[in-house]
Amino acid sequence: MKVEIITIGDEILIGQIVDTNAAWMSRELTQCGFEIEAITSIGDRSADIIKAIDIAFGRADILLLTGGVGPTNDDITKHTLCQYFHTALEFNDEVLKNIESIFIKRNIPLNQLTKKQAYVPVSSTVIQNKFGTAPILWFEKDNKVLVSMPGVPFEMKASMQDDIIPRLKNKFQVSEYLSRSCIVTGISESALATQLAEFELxxxxxxxxxxxxxxxxxxxxxxxxxxxxxxxxKQQARKLKKILGICFVSKGEKMPEEILGEKLRKKHLTVSTAESCTGGYISHKITVVPGASDYYEGSIVSYDNLIKEELLEVDKKTIESQGVVSREVVEQMASNVAKKLHTDCSIAVSGIMGPDGGTKDKPVGTVWIATLYNSEIISREYNVGRSRRENITRTANIAILQLLKMLKN
Structure with a gap:
């Protein structure tokens, strides 16, 4: 069954908010066997909404709309749906009871504007919103379905998981979507495509x-x-892994920091970080993972050279002779943070994130990363680019993957 997602709101078109709803819905629906035909974003204009619905019904069996269902004048989706389906609004006592119960729980008075949310299109099937005042509206037309939901992410997600997806699966036959994913590192996209050309054919x-x-x-x-x-x-996934060789890091959909956490926990290992150019971002990525306290001990963020010398005991002469962005410095950082924080593993990074600070020998984007596992150290130089924010994120990911490959091997 083909699905089109339509997200409604001027705030999306002007870039005031990022549309995370469509990405989440696409992922959930695909896993349930529904095929996403298109994703459309439109503003709060009745004519545009009607046009988008017409186009979507021409190519999809299911239309899922989010946004534009609040109580204010700029929320016009409900009125536009009445126009499209040639119906009118009627007051729904059950919707009002649901709204009242939500306001009682929040201990706030119910105003007349919010009460208007209890008006719903006559021809729609109403699904109660467990967390908000705007009901979910289900329409059917020529064996096709349109569902209108709030744009508030947690309200939409609850409605999709508890009501909409189960109803869609009950109404439509779907074909199971099978996928196998893996993380690859140490190779460019173009080089990878060249390597896998015959496999794809x-x-x-x-x-x-x-x-x-x-x-x-x-x-x-x-x-x-x-x-x-x-x-x-399964057979093709095994074949792909064999072709990838040393570039293959791990299978599955999880993020590198999640995979690292699982590996550390399984091996009963601990980790620490010594960060210069990333300013604690590696530690942030590690600790975002639930249960990180099982294996993460701490970090020394040594942005200034004095901190490297005093807290990490990096030799001052080494910094002066080799430079702070060097193999020798990051290896000392990795070794000493592991000793000081009593960990089995460590990650150390030092680099030039930009936009300034580069030289002819060490341009912006130059990074040295050292990873330690049971006293063995691997240190490598990378050039991560010229954009500061991207450089920090790329450095953190590469550092985590470098340690992950050590543990894997």
């Missing part, structure tokens, strides 16, 4: 290989529709 009909570049690594996704092709996708 030999893929059975219906298979797709997608390249999803991130800062510091590439995620590959192999996919096909139909549960009857399970054995085929």
């Amino acid at each position: 030999q893929l059975p009909a219906g298979f797709n290989l997608a390249y999803l570049p991130s800062l510091g690594y590439i995620r590959l996704r192999l996919s096909v529709w139909g549960e009857e092709r399970l054995s085929e996708i």
